[in-house]
Amino acid sequence: MDLTGWTWLNEPRQWSADPLTVHADAGSDFWRLTGNGLVRDNGHLYGVSLTGDFTLTATFSGEYSAQYDQAGIGLFTDGANWIKAGVEVFDGKRQASTVVTxxxxxxxxxxxxxxxxxxxxxxxxxxxxxxxxxxxxxxxTTLLRKAYFPPEATVKAGIMVASPDGEGFATQFHEVQLTQLP
Structure with missing residues (x-):
């Protein structure tokens, strides 16, 4: 896993590079307005900025415990345009999740x-x-979502974790691969 040049958007208090393990801070999240009027943009995203077409893949395991504990990948253009996808706890179950903003x-x-x-x-x-x-x-191979995303926009793409309602939790990323497409 080569993460050369990757940087944090909202660096968590605790993380390690080898193995790549990220502890989501309590109260962290990416969310914008729907259903509760809240704007949260303090989730943790470790990635690299790029343009054009690419594929980002991550394999991970987490110690999820609280409602909305989440981990996976994120594509962040700005505070109003982003995608996060992975696993999220909802109603006591770990589920595949995507948020498109x-x-x-x-x-x-x-x-x-x-x-x-x-x-x-x-x-x-x-x-x-x-x-x-x-x-x-x-x-x-199981399709979870197809969504519009601005084609010319520069995006920070990488791994993401958050714990909006919990006390925080750890996620280990076993493999991360980012491939730019022609």
Whole structure:
């Protein structure tokens, strides 16, 4: 996993590079307005800025415990335009999750059954991002979401964690791969 040149958006109080383990701070999140009027932009994203088409894939496991504990990947253009995708706890279950924000956050979940490791990928192709997942060594082939994303915008792409309602938790990223496409 080569993360040369990667930097933090909202560096957490505790993390380590080898193995890549991130402890989400309590009260951290990315969310914008929908349903509760809150704007939260203090989630943790470790990534690199780029333009054009790319594929970002991460395999990880977490010690989720509280409602909305989440980990995965993020594509961040600015405070009003971003995507986060991965695993989120909702109603006591770990679920595949995607939030697409274009002024307002739009959230979807999918039940996945039990798993130890989760793999999420985001494929940016022109004006669309395809989000897919797999569990326990399966390739990320199950489509979770296809969403519009500004095609010319520079994006900070990388791993993401947050714990909006919990006391924080640890996530270990076992593999992260970012490939620019021609």
């Amino acid at each position: 274009r002024g307002f956050s739009d959230w979807n979940l999918a039940l996945t059954g039990d798993f130890d490791r989760f793999t999420i990928s985001a494929d940016r192709q022109g004006d669309a991002v395809w989000v897919r997942y797999g569990v326990d060594g399966d390739e990320p």
